[in-house]
Amino acid sequence: xxxxxxxxxxxxxxxxxxxxxxxxxxxxxxxxxxxxxxxxxxxxxxxxxxxxxxxxxxxxxxxxxxxxxxxxxxxxxxxxxxxxxxxxxxxxxxxxxxxxxxxxxxxxxxxxxxxxxxxxxxxxxx
Amino acid sequence: xxxxxxxxxxxxxxxxxxxxxxxxxxxxxxxxxxxxxxxxxxxxxxxxxxxxxxxxxxxxxxxxxxxxxxxxxxxxxxxxxxxxxxxxxxxxxxxxxxxxxxxxxxx
Numbered sequence: 001x002x003x004x005x006x007x008x009x010x011x012x013x014x015x016x017x018x019x020x021x022x023x024x025x026x027x028x029x030x031x032x033x034x035x036x037x038x039x040x041x042x043x044x045x046x047x048x049x050x051x052x053x054x055x056x057x058x059x060x061x062x063x064x065x066x067x068x069x070x071x072x073x074x075x076x077x078x079x080x081x082x083x084x085x086x087x088x089x090x091x092x093x094x095x096x097x098x099x100x101x102x103x104x105x106x107x108x109x110x111x112x113x114x115x116x117x118x119x120x121x122x123x124x125x126x
Numbered sequence: 127x128x129x130x131x132x133x134x135x136x137x138x139x140x141x142x143x144x145x146x147x148x149x150x151x152x153x154x155x156x157x158x159x160x161x162x163x164x165x166x167x168x169x170x171x172x173x174x175x176x177x178x179x180x181x182x183x184x185x186x187x188x189x190x191x192x193x194x195x196x197x198x199x200x201x202x203x204x205x206x207x208x209x210x211x212x213x214x215x216x217x218x219x220x221x222x223x224x225x226x227x228x229x230x231x232x233x
Contacts, residue, residue, distance in 0.1 A: 039222075041170075049162070049170065049213055051222035063220040099169055112160045112175040112217050119169055 002026035002115050004100050009120030012090055022083040022100030022117055034058075034078035037103035037111050040085050042096035043119075050096075053085065054103065054111075068094075090124045097121050128152055128216050132225025138233045144202045147228045149214035151195040158218040161190060161199045164227075165210045173212075174199065206232070 008020040020040070024033040040052040053074040054063045062074055073086040083100050097119040103111035129152035139145050149159070157177035162170040172181045174190040177197060187208075189200045201208055209232050214225040 048227045049164075049215070049224045051215075051224065054220065054222075065221050104175075106158065106176055106217070110158050110217055112158075112172070113215075114172045114175065114181055116169045116171070 002031040002102065004102065004115060004117035006098060006100055006117045006120035009098065009122045011123045011125065013126050014090060014092055014124055016090055017086070017088045018090060018122060020085040020087065020098055020100075020120060020122070022085075024081045024083070024102075033081040037061075038074075038076060038083045039101045039103055039113055040074060040083075041099045041101055041113070041116075042094075042122075043099070044093070044096045047096075052098070055083070087122070090122075092124050095122060095124045127221055128155060128219060128223050130214055130216055130223050130225040132214055132228055134228060135226060136229045136231065138231050139204055140233045141204055141206060143204045144200065145204065145230065147199045147201075147212055147214075147230075149197045149199075149225045151197070151216055151218075154195060155216045155218035157192060158216055159190075159192070159197045160215045160217060161188075162213045162215065163208075163210050164213065170213065201230075204230075 003025045005023045012018050037056045039054050055074045071089045075084045099119045100117045101113040102115040104114045131150045159177045161174040164170045177192045178190045187202045191198045211227045211229045213227050
């Protein structure tokens, strides 16, 4: 069974930094982390889902939501089967549960999110 | 950015009912539309991708359809475990965008 496990969340003051990690497992089920693109999605308390960032399997392509561009950096280490989100200059409105989600290939260059981790909570407050 | 307008925002139904949730895209997204189910305190679960295709392990009581830029999620024979919040999401272009969500509550 494919599993994703986020970590690194916590309470941080505005303006500070935090690094989230997402560890992938389930390789006996045929999941090869290095072959999949990945995403980060967040959900503020009591709110809906907001896509944050995408990274392709080999890290060549990355995309960001306008709300985090220039402050957050997505990266991955395929040798470690891990995905990361470096969050700098954190703001109160970055408070959310952050999920990593696997991107499976649909048609052409389109990817849908099919497997999600349980999330890690980030609280930005003074 | 592509806007996804989901309706209704909440829906009250009974066990055994059939319900429909609609999502309208602000522009053509072909079939690049996914549906997710999220129960309170849990991560989202993928139900449908490519507008119609059921994800592995998802029962056939869930169904997706499309008419132009309007997409529909239909759930038949509602069971207690189906009461949750449902989201649509387009993956035609970045930034990916979600609908506002539909909270399905038991009547």
